[in-house]
Amino acid sequence: MKEVTYGLDIGGTNSVIGIVDREGQILAEDTVSTRKFPVVEDFVETCFSMMKKLEKSLDEEVKIMGIGIGAPNANYYNGTIEHPPNLVWEGIIPLADMFKKYYDVPVVLTNDANAAAMGEMIFGGAKGMKHFIEYTLGTGLGSGIVINGKILYGHTGFAGEIGHIIMKPGGRDCGCGRQGCLENYASATGLARTTLELLSKRRDESKLRKIPSNELNSKLVAEAAKEGDPIALESFDYTGKILALSIANAVAFSSPEAIFLSGGLSNAGDLIFKPTRKYMDETLQIIFKGTVKLLLSEIPENKGAIMGASALAWNEILNK
Amino acid sequence: MKEVTYGLDIGGTNSVIGIVDREGQILAEDTVSTRKFPVVEDFVETCFSMMKKLEKSLDEEVKIMGIGIGAPNANYYNGTIEHPPNLVWEGIIPLADMFKKYYDVPVVLTNDANAAAMGEMIFGGAKGMKHFIEYTLGTGLGSGIVINGKILYGHTGFAGEIGHIIMKPGGRDCGCGRQGCLENYASATGLARTTLELLSKRRDESKLRKIPSNELNSKLVAEAAKEGDPIALESFDYTGKILALSIANAVAFSSPEAIFLSGGLSNAGDLIFKPTRKYMDETLQIIFKGTVKLLLSEIPENKGAIMGASALAWNEILNK
Numbered sequence: 001m002k003e004v005t006y007g008l009d010i011g012g013t014n015s016v017i018g019i020v021d022r023e024g025q026i027l028a029e030d031t032v033s034t035r036k037f038p039v040v041e042d043f044v045e046t047c048f049s050m051m052k053k054l055e056k057s058l059d060e061e062v063k064i065m066g067i068g069i070g071a072p073n074a075n076y077y078n079g080t081i082e083h084p085p086n087l088v089w090e091g092i093i094p095l096a097d098m099f100k101k102y103y104d105v106p107v108v109l110t111n112d113a114n115a116a117a118m119g120e121m122i123f124g125g126a127k128g129m130k131h132f133i134e135y136t137l138g139t140g141l142g143s144g145i146v147i148n149g150k151i152l153y154g155h156t157g158f159a160g161e162i163g164h165i166i167m168k169p170g171g172r173d174c175g176c177g178r179q180g181c182l183e184n185y186a187s188a189t190g191l192a193r194t195t196l197e198l199l200s201k202r203r204d205e206s207k208l209r210k211i212p213s214n215e216l217n218s219k220l221v222a223e224a225a226k227e228g229d230p231i232a233l234e235s236f237d238y239t240g241k242i243l244a245l246s247i248a249n250a251v252a253f254s255s256p257e258a259i260f261l262s263g264g265l266s267n268a269g270d271l272i273f274k275p276t277r278k279y280m281d282e283t284l285q286i287i288f289k290g291t292v293k294l295l296l297s298e299i300p301e302n303k304g305a306i307m308g309a310s311a312l313a314w315n316e317i318l319n320k
Numbered sequence: 321m322k323e324v325t326y327g328l329d330i331g332g333t334n335s336v337i338g339i340v341d342r343e344g345q346i347l348a349e350d351t352v353s354t355r356k357f358p359v360v361e362d363f364v365e366t367c368f369s370m371m372k373k374l375e376k377s378l379d380e381e382v383k384i385m386g387i388g389i390g391a392p393n394a395n396y397y398n399g400t401i402e403h404p405p406n407l408v409w410e411g412i413i414p415l416a417d418m419f420k421k422y423y424d425v426p427v428v429l430t431n432d433a434n435a436a437a438m439g440e441m442i443f444g445g446a447k448g449m450k451h452f453i454e455y456t457l458g459t460g461l462g463s464g465i466v467i468n469g470k471i472l473y474g475h476t477g478f479a480g481e482i483g484h485i486i487m488k489p490g491g492r493d494c495g496c497g498r499q500g501c502l503e504n505y506a507s508a509t510g511l512a513r514t515t516l517e518l519l520s521k522r523r524d525e526s527k528l529r530k531i532p533s534n535e536l537n538s539k540l541v542a543e544a545a546k547e548g549d550p551i552a553l554e555s556f557d558y559t560g561k562i563l564a565l566s567i568a569n570a571v572a573f574s575s576p577e578a579i580f581l582s583g584g585l586s587n588a589g590d591l592i593f594k595p596t597r598k599y600m601d602e603t604l605q606i607i608f609k610g611t612v613k614l615l616l617s618e619i620p621e622n623k624g625a626i627m628g629a630s631a632l633a634w635n636e637i638l639n640k
Contacts, residue, residue: 131475147467154575155451156611161572164605176605245486252481253573255474285484285496291476
């Protein structure tokens with residue numbers, strides 16, 4: 001009987017669930033609408049039905065060892081989701097306990113960025129690393145910090161919010177209600193906002209001027225940059241600069257051996273890695289120069305959510 | 321026979337050494353000139369003679385359980401001091417091994433800020449805390465970060481350099497060769513530099529205008545502030561603001577339950593605590609509001625160096 005875990009990633013619109021083996025292979029997966037279930041118990045029951053079907057769909061028998069869940073506002077210590085603004089459920093939801101009613105196995109909850117870091121450690125480029133940080137550069141900027149081989153949860157369970165480190169006091173408005181947080185600069189959305197700012201500041205020609213600001217996104221900026229558009233290139237340069245400053249500061253704090261980038265913006269490749277590396281060389285404190293690598297995540301983006309969530313469960317089992 | 325450890329704090333000019341019991345009582349102590357010993361082996365031999373004398377001076381027999389050493393550029397992992405710019409010794413000095421020739425006990429080395437944090441955890445206000453940070457606000461700004469009850473050393477052994485987090489790119493020149501690091505703002509020296517900047521910016525009367533800039537220090541600024549001097553008061557306010565920003569960012573990173581302040585500037589009491597608390601309330605991300613206390617170190621300043629170093633040894637022994 002093959003030992004497997006479940007990886008469940010809960011999103012505001014949809015959730016994905018998959019059966020994952022110790023090597024990170026997703027043996028079966030399915031998607032469920034999160035929004036359709038205003039009552040969380042119904043959601044969990046539906047997940048359970050799906051899970052049974054997934055197990056039956058396999059050629060071999062499996063033994064479920066644990067369930068890992070990536071979810072917004074997840075509290076690792078309590079196994080709860082707490083006041084999630086982007087989910088249909090309200091208050092404090094004891095999700096781990098709800099799943100334990102169906103499966104008597106370890107159920108581990110944390111946010112998606114911590115799950116991504118765990119995926120990197122168990123299945124990806126951070127195998128064997130004790131100190132690293134994963135930056136997920138999507139709509140926002142999430143981060144999972146690994147210290148001594150463990151995700152950093154801190155006193156509250158909510159540590160690892162590098163995206164909400166204030167880089168520019170009084171700067172760009174942030175969804176958290178404050179201003180100048182990193183994620184408004186170093187993320188797919190941040191890149192688009194930087195591009196807008198540059199379009200307002202500079203006078204040179206750019207095909208990006210033809211795009212309405214609410215349609216401007218990191219993909220379009222990347223395409224323009226590849227064609228040599230000067231605004232787009234400066235936009236990536238500026239994004240790399242502020243990302244490198246954040247990395248230099250994170251290194252002064254926790255001295256990791258690697259920083260991994262994942263998420264939409266990381267797909268821009270050299271456009272983002274080159275300036276980030278250049279400014280890291282300039283900005284790192286001398287004692288840390290040459291001690292930290294900047295790496296692309298080795299987890300395929302379309303599998304990251306399930307693999308990361310599953311890795312949470314594997315990690316819990318392996319460290320028992 | 322009473323179990324004790326040694327605490328040794330190595331400074332550029334002088335070093336202090338003391339015998340410390342499990343409760344943090346310094347049973348005997350002495351001072352030795354560091355500068356007088358250009359050959360490190362001679363320094364260690366002299367320390368050994370001093371230690372034997374200290375032991376003889378006691379009323380009761382003691383058992384030496386370990387030696388803790390606080391030193392600049394100390395590498396915890398290797399037990400070495402590495403290229404210390406402010407010491408008379410050069411290169412990589414295997415100090416732990418040198419002391420082990422005289423005492424066959426655990427010998428632990430780290431920098432003085434990590435030692436201060438350890439002193440706080442073993443003997444001071446952080447007893448029983450698993451996640452906290454100690455800021456030592458002296459000439460510079462040192463920091464010791466405790467995660468899951470352990471000092472954070474990171475991949476290199478040099479983690480915890482919050483004083484060298486860049487708060488203002490292109491800002492004040494720093495001793496590390498870069499610009500805008502926190503310690504040039506939030507430290508005794510930083511306060512004096514802020515005062516100078518305000519004296520240049522503002523036009524109002526201040527008794528601080530009579531003091532040559534190289535004689536301006538945090539004590540004089542504190543005295544003036546107590547008399548209501550507006551420049552001095554604004555100087556403390558600004559220092560508290562940037563310190564609070566640093567704390568809010570550190571909380572986003574590691575979510576500690578407390579921040580301890582120690583060192584010269586912390587003695588200014590309400591002058592520094594009040595603005596720092598006020599700006600922390602303004603600056604902390606909502607999910608962390610009310611989760612972190614700002615506290616004065618409970619280790620007496622004149623005993624901190626020996627107690628901190630000794631605590632390193634006690635911690636090593638207790639966690640064996």
